[in-house]
Amino acid sequence: MRTVDSPVTPIPTPTFVRGVEAALDVIRQGGRVFVHCKHGRHRSVAMAACILIAMGDTAETAMQRLRQGRRRADPHIWYIRRQIERFERYWRKQRPGGEQPAAVHG
Structure with missing residues (x-):
């Protein structure tokens, strides 16, 4: 994509x-799933964070996990963080009651 x-x-x-x-x-x-972008700092990190959110992580936990796993990752830059947090709000709203694909997280 x-x-x-x-x-x-x-x-x-x-x-x-x-x-x-x-x-x-x-x-x-x-x-x-392999998620990548040209520099591996922003776009791929945002998508990976969104996947982790869909699997049950909070935005903050997802960003921390990605930063720990890839030092170059920069999910906290303001516009990437904003995108990740926006996705989290959208995703949670679309799945009332915290519906998460339990079979996926692991």
């Missing part, structure tokens, strides 16, 4: 939703 991202043109939430749903389908079937 190609995206353009900058503080002026952030990745739209529906793009994250499409990526997350595709990733969850693969993960539920026992597969693995």
Whole structure:
């Protein structure tokens, strides 16, 4: 999935939703997902955080896990953090009662 991202043109939430749903389908079937972008600091980190949120993490926990796993990752830069937090609000609202794909998290 190609995206353009900058503080002026952030990745739209529906793009994250499409990526997350595709990733969850693969993960539920026992597969693995490789998320990348040119520098591995922002876009891929945002998508990976959204996948972790869909699997039950909070935005903060997802960002911490990614930062620990990849030192170059920069999920806390303001416009990426804002995108991740926006996705979390959207995702939780769409799944009232905290519905999470329990079979996915692990």
